[in-house]
Amino acid sequence: YKKLFKEMKILSNVTPEIFLKDEKEILRLLKLEENLQEIPLINHVDIQNLKDNSLVRFRGMLQDMLDPEIYLEKYAIIRDNDVRLQNGRYRDAFVLKSNESVDLDSPENLHGERRSIFIVSVPGTNDWVLDVERENCQIKPHSSTETTSGSSALKRPLNDQELIESEKKIPMKAPATISNGSFSVKESPSLLSREYLLNSPIADRPTKACIVKIYNDFDDLVLNTVVDVVGFLSVDAVLDGKNYDLNEFDVITEVQAANPPPSLIPRIHAILVKPVNHINPLVLQTSxxxxxxxxxxxxxxxxxxxxxxxxxxxxxxxxxxxxxxxxxxxxxxxxxxxxxxxxxxxxxxxxxxxxxxxxxxxxxxxxxxxxPVSHCLPMTLDNLNLLQFSPKNRGLIA
Structure with missing residues (x-):
């Protein structure tokens, strides 16, 4: 028990920076089933009770593969006459202290590529499976009474932050305006429904969804595969497409579809993606x-x-x-x-x-x-004539 407590203390405090320093050891701990069970499973945990950049799990089916994304893996930050390099891996936004700005022209900046996949909770999962998973997921959520400021939606407590005095977050992708280190937010109305964004395969049994960003082994994943994902939660409000500044060439519905509200579809920066043999919670993950x-x-x-x-x-x-x-x-x-x-x-x-x-x-x-998974579809004339039985790519989110 002492060993398990020590391991969980390590995992509960993992940040992207800590993970990069001790990647092999943390991945070794995550291979142990008892450690995985202690990480919040956001299929059944309200993300409003979790800290941004905290370690979470999500189990679901790979529904779509999105376009590759180029991001700043390392970037230079200027404060007065000092320059430091900041890690951008496993994050969606620049992390800045007070009076700091990003030097986008620095020769020390390093670009990287990551791939986004759209994962929905397993369609057709039966109620008894969900009940057992909820019982196994009795994890006390992280709560914070702090108020947030600026564009940061769910900040971690200041005494938990390794880097931050007063933190600002700016998206790493372009459609925002950066001025003197601040993020210009211009909110436009949401034109897409919740049902459209979630894109549940079975309309009358809605699923949860996540956009998972992976950094390696891009070609190992296959559509419709069921996977367990462990990674860093990203729910900052600046990721919502309706907050983006648009130019004359942008189509507002395309921007909002590609950047749904993180409160509805959170982002997870994956450090472990593991195929699942089955989803029966009463049986071990083995042959x-x-x-x-x-x-x-x-x-x-x-x-x-x-x-x-x-x-x-x-x-x-x-x-x-x-x-x-x-x-x-x-x-x-x-x-x-x-x-x-x-x-x-x-x-x-x-x-x-x-x-x-x-x-x-x-x-x-x-x-x-x-x-564990089934669905009853009455073979009525209306269902046969009106329902769509083959997948159809909506085009906007691809």
Whole structure:
């Protein structure tokens, strides 16, 4: 326990600067599952209760890959006649003390590239999974009674800041006006709805979303992959596109779509992106063969129990129950361009007329309790004619 407490004390106080100084050790600590569980999971924690630049987690599905972004990895800061270099990695805004300004023409400035990905919480996650995740996420939020000033929305307490006397934040990207080290904020009305910005794959089951900025291994991620992200939270109000100064060539809806309010869609600067095998919170993140206390006898008993339940649900039809179980555990799936290969469909017919009107809903409720992710889509004429079944890129956020 002493070791775990010491490790968590380290992780809870990690800043981008601390991480860059001891990257290998912090990543080693994050590989331990018990340490990961102690980091706030913003799927279930209100970001208003978290500090800007604090370490957070987010679990979701990679929905879209956005354009690369060039940023200042290191930049020169001038104060009177003194010049110092400031780290810009894992941050969205310049960090300035009182009476400081950024020297954008300094030869010591170093540019870097990062990639943004749009991640939504896993579509179709069932309620029992969310309930277990909330119970496992009982973390006391950071609170602060300080008032904020200038453009900074959620500042960390001054005694927690390693660099800051009186901090100002200026976006690293261009559409703002920098004058004497200050940020010119010109707020325009938001023209895009909350639903449009969140872009939930299942409209009647809204998801949370994050824009995750990654700094390496760009090509390792694939669309629709479910990942766990650990990184630094960025929720400064200056990131909101409706605060940007626009020129005559900017389209206001495009700017707002590419820069949604961080209070709705926070940014995370990732230090760890880990693919997830499944999202069942009751099962370890490992393959079934690696679970040493599950022998062949236990597996067979579990299989028989599940088959018995499904057989009862299917009016005693053991063959239909076997097919349904095979359908539920099947993972064969390959996408070739727009064509899906290996998707297994199962049709159940000859349902007794006396229960046909309610049977489908009742069967789904049983299946819903077995699966971490599912969705019931009634095959009505309106749904078949009106719903969009294939993904469509909206164009504005790409």
């Amino acid at each position: 079934f063969d690696e679970i040493t206390d599950f022998d062949e006898r236990t597996r067979m008993e579990l299989c028989r129990d599940i088959q018995l339940v499904l057989t009862q649900c299917l009016f005693g039809d053991t063959i239909a129950a076997e097919y349904l179980m095979a359908h539920l555990i099947s993972t064969v799936y390959v996408r070739t361009e727009l064509e899906c290969l290996g998707q297994f469909s199962l049709n159940l017919s000859n349902i007794p007329a006396s229960v046909a009107t309610t049977y489908t809903k009742l069967l789904y409720e049983i299946i819903e309790m077995m699966l």
